[in-house]
Amino acid sequence: MDIAKYIMTAVILTSIFGEFSQKWIVYVGGSLTIACTLGWGLYLLKDNNDNKKRIR
Secondary structure (H helix, E strand, O other): OHHHHHHHHHHHHHHHHOOOOOHHHHHHHHHHHHHHHHHHHHHHHHHHHHHHHHHO
16 A cells, blocks of 8 residues: 555656656556555455454
8 A cells, every 4th residue: 555655656746847748648557556556455454354353
């Protein structure tokens, strides 16, 4: 989940300071990457919590 925050920060800073003719590519690519890494992180946390419940 931290990776998603770092990517979001990079996308925001790139859109502010970068000079791109097509900024939508940065937004779409960043949004997809954020969604994937956030979803994967939440999946791993859920799986980890289920394993802890089984052990106890």
